[in-house]
Amino acid sequence: MRLDGKRILISAAAQGIGRASALACAAEGASVVAVDIAGEGLATLAAGNSAIETHRLDVRDRSAIDALAARLGPLDGLFNCAGFVHHGTILDLSEDDWAFSMDLNVTSMYRMTQAFLPAMLERAGETGSVSILNMASMASSIKGFVNRAAYGTTKAAVIGLTKAVAADFVTRGVRCNALCPGTVDTPSLRGRIASAADPVQAEKDFTARQPMGRLATVSDIAPMVVYLLSDESRFVTGQAMLVDGGVTI
Numbered sequence: 564m565r566l567d568g569k570r571i572l573i574s575a576a577a578q579g580i581g582r583a584s585a586l587a588c589a590a591e592g593a594s595v596v597a598v599d600i601a602g603e604g605l606a607t608l609a610a611g612n613s614a615i616e617t618h619r620l621d622v623r624d625r626s627a628i629d630a631l632a633a634r635l636g637p638l639d640g641l642f643n644c645a646g647f648v649h650h651g652t653i654l655d656l657s658e659d660d661w662a663f664s665m666d667l668n669v670t671s672m673y674r675m676t677q678a679f680l681p682a683m684l685e686r687a688g689e690t691g692s693v694s695i696l697n698m699a700s701m702a703s704s705i706k707g708f709v710n711r712a713a714y715g716t717t718k719a720a721v722i723g724l725t726k727a728v729a730a731d732f733v734t735r736g737v738r739c740n741a742l743c744p745g746t747v748d749t750p751s752l753r754g755r756i757a758s759a760a761d762p763v764q765a766e767k768d769f770t771a772r773q774p775m776g777r778l779a780t781v782s783d784i785a786p787m788v789v790y791l792l793s794d795e796s797r798f799v800t801g802q803a804m805l806v807d808g809g810v811t812i
Contacts, residue, residue, distance in 0.1 A: 566593035566640075567592035568592065569594070569639035570637070570640070571593045571595055571596065571639060572596040572635070572638050572640070573596070574642065574643055574645045577600075577604025578599075578749065579750055580644060580781050581599070581645075583782060584644065584784075586608070589615050591789055593614065595615045597615050598617070598631070599619065600622075605618075622643075622645045622667070622671035623667060628675060632679050635679075640696070641694075641695045643671070645671055645698075646668045646698055647668060647714075649711075649714055650755065651712060655710075655712075656712055661713055664717050668721065669721060673724065683737060688735075692794060694739075694796070696739075697741045697742070698742055699721040699722050699725070699741040701745055702714055702718060705805070706810065706811055722803045725740060725801065725803070733800055738800040739800060740791050740796070741802070741804065742788065742804055743803050745779050746773055747783070748780055749781060773808045774808060774809035777808075
C-alpha cells in the first residue's frame with residue numbers, strides 16, 4: 564500500500580480528476596478527506612468506502628477553510644484540484660471573468676496551503692516528509708493555447724506558486740509540485756464540448772491536439788497523483804509534472 568497511514572485532503576473531489584484521485588489514494592491505503600462544493604457528488608464518492616470522509620467546502624471561503632483546517636489537524640498530503648476553464652481571448656474577458664478565474668484557480672490554493680501548511684510542517688517534523696500537489700495544466704507557462712487567456716495565465720501562476728512554496732520549505736520536509744495534464748475526458752470537458760456551436764467538431768478538435776490520438780482519461784492522471792503524494796517521490800519538489808499525451812514533445 565503506497566499511501567498506507569497517510570492522511571490526504573483532495574479538493575474538487577466530487578467528479579473528474581479529483582474523484583479519481585480520491586479513489587486511487589484510498590485504494591493505496593490513505594485516509595482521504597474529500598472536499599467539494601457539490602454535496603451530491605461527495606455522497607456517492609463516500610458511499611461504502613470507509614477510507615473516505617467528505618466535507619462540503621467552498622475553497623473560495625477563507626473562514627470555512629480555516630475552520631476545517633483547525634478541525635482536521637495535520638495532513639500528510641494536500642491536493643489542490645479545484646479549478647475552472649474560461650473560454651476566450653483577452654478581448655472576451657470581463658473583469659468579473661478574470662477575477663473569478665484568479666480566485667478559484669490561484670487564490671484558493673493560496674488559502675488552502677496557508678491554512679493547512681502550519682500543521683503539515685509539524686507533521687513533516689515527525690515523519691520527514693509531506694507533500695502538496697497543485698493542479699496546473701499544460702496550458703500555462705509551458706505552452707500557449709488559443710482561447711485560454713485567463714486559464715493559461717492562472718495555471719502559469721499556479722506553477723509559480725508551487726515553485727515558491729517548494730523553495731521556501733524544502734529544508735523543512737515539505738515537497739510541493741504541480742500536475743500538468745493534457746486534455747482529460749471529464750464532466751467539465753464534456754460540458755465545454757456540449758456548449759460549443761458544433762459539439763461534434765469540438766470533440767474532434769480537442770482530440771486532434773493530442774498526438775496519441777485520444778483524450779486522456781482520469782485513470783491516466785490518477786497514478787501520477789498517487790506517486791507525487793507518496794514517499795516514492797520524496798526527492799521530487801518544485802516540478803511541473805506533465806501528463807499530456809505528447810502535446811509538448
